[in-house]
Amino acid sequence: MFPYADDADKGEGAAVPQKEIEVIRNWIKLGASHPADEEVLDPREHWPYRPPQQQSVPIVRDPSSIRNPIDSFVAVKRHEYGLQASPPMDKSRLLRRVYLDLTGVLRHSIT
Structure with missing residues (x-):
């Protein structure tokens, strides 16, 4: 694939873009891992499915x-x-933030 990447006459269709070739080269340099090579874990072992401790x-x-x-x-x-x-927030500022969080609207913009 790589020797003919710059020569469109060597294969059918358009040549592989240089950017895609670089992606594949980098993937190979990183070990060319593939999902089929990875160990499949039991989904019940994933943290949200385990009981809280x-x-x-x-x-x-x-x-x-x-x-x-x-x-x-x-x-x-x-x-x-x-x-x-x-520092602790004063009550008026806290209420303003709670109002904004709950309604999504600043209180002064209503009046």
């Missing part, structure tokens, strides 16, 4: 911002990435 709540360095167990998981990941917690 109880996770232990991680211990955090500063429990002052933790109000529920989910906050602990978030705090651990925040620490891993070197992020700081956002």
Whole structure:
């Protein structure tokens, strides 16, 4: 296939575009994997089909911002990435965001 890619007279139909040849070359360089070569896993082993397992709540360095167990998981990941917690939101801004999330419309645009 490759030696004749630039010579349309060697085969029937149009020549294979150079871009397609490069895709095939790269696929071969990467090992030419094919779905038939891959092990077929039992679909019941895929994570959404397994029963949920109880996770232990991680211990955090500063429990002052933790109000529920989910906050602990978030705090651990925040620490891993070197992020700081956002300050608490005032109630009017929180209500505005909730309204926008539920309706998809900004409240002031209705009036």
